[in-house]
Amino acid sequence: MVGLPRDISPGARSRRGFFADLLIAIALAAVAILLAAGIGVVGFLALLVLLVLSVWIGLEAAVVSLMRRRRRRSVGLGPR
Amino acid sequence: MLAALACLVAAATSYVPAMRAKHNVALGVSSVEWLRHNGGNPIVSEIENWYYELNAPEKGGPALTTLPKVGVNSEGEGSKAKVYRPPNVAPLIHPALAGEGVWKKAAAKAGPQPPVLLTTFRSDPEYPQFVAGVAWIDSSRTHLAYVPGLAEPPEPLENRGSGEVPLAMRKRLVATFNGGFPLETSNAGLIYRGKVVETMVNGIATIVEYRSGRVDVVRWHQGPRAPADVWFAKQNLPPIIYEGKLNPDLSDGPEWGETVNNAIRVWRSGLGVDAHGNLIYAAANYQTVESLAKILQRAGAVRALELDINEDWTSFITYRHPGALEPSNLLPEMLRPPERYLTPTNGISSPST
Numbered sequence: 001m002v003g004l005p006r007d008i009s010p011g012a013r014s015r016r017g018f019f020a021d022l023l024i025a026i027a028l029a030a031v032a033i034l035l036a037a038g039i040g041v042v043g044f045l046a047l048l049v050l051l052v053l054s055v056w057i058g059l060e061a062a063v064v065s066l067m068r069r070r071r072r073r074s075v076g077l078g079p080r
Numbered sequence: 081m082l083a084a085l086a087c088l089v090a091a092a093t094s095y096v097p098a099m100r101a102k103h104n105v106a107l108g109v110s111s112v113e114w115l116r117h118n119g120g121n122p123i124v125s126e127i128e129n130w131y132y133e134l135n136a137p138e139k140g141g142p143a144l145t146t147l148p149k150v151g152v153n154s155e156g157e158g159s160k161a162k163v164y165r166p167p168n169v170a171p172l173i174h175p176a177l178a179g180e181g182v183w184k185k186a187a188a189k190a191g192p193q194p195p196v197l198l199t200t201f202r203s204d205p206e207y208p209q210f211v212a213g214v215a216w217i218d219s220s221r222t223h224l225a226y227v228p229g230l231a232e233p234p235e236p237l238e239n240r241g242s243g244e245v246p247l248a249m250r251k252r253l254v255a256t257f258n259g260g261f262p263l264e265t266s267n268a269g270l271i272y273r274g275k276v277v278e279t280m281v282n283g284i285a286t287i288v289e290y291r292s293g294r295v296d297v298v299r300w301h302q303g304p305r306a307p308a309d310v311w312f313a314k315q316n317l318p319p320i321i322y323e324g325k326l327n328p329d330l331s332d333g334p335e336w337g338e339t340v341n342n343a344i345r346v347w348r349s350g351l352g353v354d355a356h357g358n359l360i361y362a363a364a365n366y367q368t369v370e371s372l373a374k375i376l377q378r379a380g381a382v383r384a385l386e387l388d389i390n391e392d393w394t395s396f397i398t399y400r401h402p403g404a405l406e407p408s409n410l411l412p413e414m415l416r417p418p419e420r421y422l423t424p425t426n427g428i429s430s431p432s433t
Contacts, residue, residue: 025082032087038119043091049084 094118102230102243104425109392117264128390132344137366139206147177147211148412151184151198152400163193164356166216169379173202183216186398186408187254195221196254196398198410203364203375212364213410214379215255215396219358222254224287224295226272226312230424232262233270233277243424250404256421257361257396258349258388260287260316268315271306279304285319285385287351288312297353297383320373321352321384330370342369347394347415352381360384363394365413391415 008016029042036042098114099107116124169181181201185194195218203212230243245253263270269280274291286300289312299319306313320327330342349363350372360381362372369386376384388394395416400406407418 021082025086028083029086029090032083033090036119037122038117039091039094040115040118040120041123042087043095043118044115044120044123046084046087046091050081050088053081053084 102424104230104420104423105392117262121265129344132346136345137207137210141207141209143208144177144202144211147180147200147202148213150200150213150410151186151398152188153184164218164358166197166354166358166380169199169201169214171201172378173205173208177202186215186400188400193218193221198398199379200411201378203367203378204371207366210364210366211411212362212367212375213396214375215257215361215398215410216354216379217255217359217361219295219353219356222359223293224289224312224359225249226259226289226314227421228272229259232259233272234263237272237277238275239273245404245421250422251402253399253404255396255398257351258393260314260385260387266316268317269300269304269313270315271310271313274306274311276304276306280306280313281315283318284315285317285383286313286315287385294357295353295359296357297351297385299383316385316387319383320350320369320386321377321381324377324382326370326373326377330368330373344368346389347391348372348389349387349394349396350376350381350384351387352376352379352384354380355382361396361410363396363410363414365391395420397421 004016032042033039036045095111095114099110103110105113112124166183168183171177171180179199181199183197183199186196186198187194190196197216198214199216200211200213202208202210204210227245227249228237228240228243245256260266261268263278267281268278268284269286270277271280280286280300280303282301282303284300286298288296288298288310290296290309291311292309297319299322300313300315302310318327318329320330332342345366345368347363347365348367348369349361352360352362354360360376360379362375362379362381364372364375367375372386373384392415395414396410397407397418397420398410400408404422407422409416409418
């Protein structure tokens with residue numbers, strides 16, 4: 001067994017995290033495909049989940065950018 | 081998110097080749113059929129049921145003043161020869177409209193004994209705008225052939241052909257119509273060219289063509305195998321009319337398949353035989369299983385089964401001239417083009433003279 005290096009760059013850490021997430025995602029997908037009545041159901045539900053998540057992420061990004069803009073504007077209009 | 085993406089990639093490995101395969105329906109319809117055939121039948125059916133319940137027609141409404149024109153006029157071709165011709169269909173709504181329930185021949189030069197007659201009538205006094213299209217096919221002058229489609233019945237199948245009415249058959253083609261539920265959703269049997277393609281099920285309504293050429297609609301009771309005298313048999317749900325009477329279970333939902341339930345008003349089609357053994361086909365929009373059975377019964381059917389439902393699958397096409405020329409839908413509202421069965425398609429039943 002070779003231990004993974006502990007002192008790594010932030011980039012490498014994020015790549016390692018992504019790789020772990022990917023493995024978990026593939027495992028989850030495999031379980032879903034095994035348990036579902038057919039690949040059609042899996043695809044249909046995955047599409048729905050992706051649509052909902054895309055809308056969610058989009059809304060979240062929009063709200064964050066709106067709040068940032070407001071904060072900047074309020075800083076700009078403050079007393080000198 | 082990643083798990084959903086992984087699932088989508090896996091589904092795409094099945095979906096993309098299915099959509100690239102040869103078919104003659106819109107991408108949306110093909111996608112729904114793909115979903116139905118890949119475990120999504122309950123989802124599709126549930127969504128269909130919601131959709132049709134939300135879009136259910138309302139009773140009443142303004143009365144119709146004309147009926148869609150069907151067939152060709154028969155003037156000047158009367159015959160003194162004694163040939164059987166079915167009685168006109170008695171109108172349900174009075175006063176009757178011009179030509180309502182009156183049989184007209186389907187082809188221009190069909191002679192004094194036309195093999196196919198067509199008519200229309202308003203089928204439900206509570207919904208005076210619904211028009212049913214009915215066809216009568218003379219079994220003594222026609223031969224019924226089942227033509228496999230591109231994907232139905234599914235593989236393996238010997239002698240599939242090209243999924244359209246063969247050129248050799250077109251010379252004497254008089255009509256074509258939809259061939260019933262896909263085997264996967266009907267959970268019933270098929271005998272094609274004397275061989276069992278899908279195991280036959282006792283008690284199910286069956287269109288049978290015997291090796292002698294005789295055609296009938298029966299309640300199957302001959303077990304899972306192909307009897308020696310049967311050339312073709314296709315099953316679809318229990319009979320909706322048997323020995324002249326409506327099936328008493330027409331209002332029982334689950335008996336009528338896994339797709340949209342019996343009481344949802346959609347395009348429906350059915351096939352029966354009259355007391356003389358001639359075929360009667362009927363189709364109309366906004367029908368329940370029960371109202372479809374009543375249409376067939378009024379047109380003279382003594383035994384009948386339900387065929388396909390939904391606008392994408394319901395077709396009855398006649399050809400005004402030999403060589404499958406000038407095809408025409410039984411009802412103008414039928415969605416699929418009259419050339420449907422002259423290009424590769426799904427399962428077909430086609431009587432020819």
